[in-house]
Amino acid sequence: MGVMGNGIESRKTVFVTVGTTCFDALVKAVDSQQVKDELLRKGYTDLLIQVGRGTYVPSKFSGEDGSLAVDYFTFSPSIADYLRSASLIISHAGSGSIFETLRLGKPLIVVVNEDLMDNHQSELAEELADRKHLFCARPQTLHQTIKVMDLESLIPYPPGDAAPVANLFNNFLGFPAD
C-alpha cells in the first residue's frame, strides 16, 4: 500500500489538449522521441494526450521500463479534472483552455497551429508569453521550449474582471452603478 501511495505521489503528469480542433502536428510533436526525452529529463513520468478530431494515433506505453508512460483519449465533456491533476499542460492556442489552465495556476506551454488560415490565435499566446504567464511554442520547436523552460520564471496570471465593462454599459444607459 505504502509503496503504491509513494508511487502515485511521485508521478508527474503532462496533459496535452487540442480541444475540439484537429491538430495532428501537436499530437505528433508530443509523441516524438525528442519531446518525450526532454520531458523525462525534466522529471515527468506520464504523458496523457487528448487527441480530438485528429487522425494521428500516438503509441501507448506503460512506462514500466523507466520510460515515459503514454496514454491518450479523443474527447471529454470536461477537461477540468485532467488539468487539475497535471503538473504541466501543453495546449492548443484556444482562449478557453488557455484561461482555464491559467486560472488553475498550472504551468502551460501553448503550441500555435500554423496550419490555420486566419491565425489570430498566436496573438494571444505570444502576448501572454511576453508577459511571462506561459510559454509559447510551435510544433517543431516544442522540444527546445521544454529543454530551456524555467517554471520558476512564470508569473501568476491575475484573473480578469467584467465589472468595469458592465459599469461602462450602465453609465452609458444612465443606470446607477452597483
Place this chain on the structure above:
Amino acid sequence: MWHEISGNFCYVFPILVAAIVVRAAYVLYWTGRSLRASASERVRTLIVLGSGGHTAEMLSILNVLQKDKFVPRYYVAAVTDNMSLQKARVLEESLVQQGKNSGRDILEAAQFMQIYRSREVGQSYFTSIGTTLIAIVHALWLTLQIRPQVIICNGPGTCIPLCVSAYLFKVLGLRWSTIFYVESIARVRKLSLSGLFLYKLHLVDQFVVQWPQLQKKYPRAHYVGRLM
C-alpha cells in the same frame, strides 16, 4: 393615369431617398451619444452568443450585469452552435435558484433563439455574400420579434446581420437600440473582421477592447481591463 403615377413617383422617389439619407446620418450622429433618459427603466436586451471562447467571455459579463435592469434577455446563437445556448440556459436557471428571478418569470426573463450563420469557418469570402444576405433577412425577422433596446455582442459573425438590421430599424424609426460591442480577448494587435466592420461603419455605441495596445490603434474604443 399611369403617367400621373409615374410622374408623382419622379418626385416621391428622390424625396424618399433624401429622407432616408438624412435619417441615416441622424442615426449615425446619435450613435455613441448617451441618451440618459432611461435611468429607472428595464431594457429589452439581445445577447449574441458565439462558440470558440466568445460565450465564456459573454457569460463573464452576464454574471455581473444587473439582471433586473437588462430584462427580458434574448439569447441568439448560430443554428450550428448547440453549446452556447445551453450554457446561457444553465446561467439563467442558476439565477432562478438564487431567487433573482422567480420560477414563474423565467420564460419572460430569458428566451433562446437561433440564427442562420452568415459565414461558416473556412467558407470563402465570395460565397459568404449570398449566405450573409439570407442571414440579414433572418436577422431582420428576429429583430422584429425581439425589438431590442440594447444589443450586447462580442464578435461572432452572427452579430453583423443583427447589428445591421438594428441599424435599419433605427433609420426607419421602428426601434432605437444601443449597441455594445466587446472585442474578444484573443484579439491583441488587430480587430476581428466583425469588430473592424462595426467600428469603421460607426454602428456601435460603445466599443470595448481588452488590450491597451488595441485601444491606442482604435481611439474610439474603450479599454477597461480584461474579462478573463
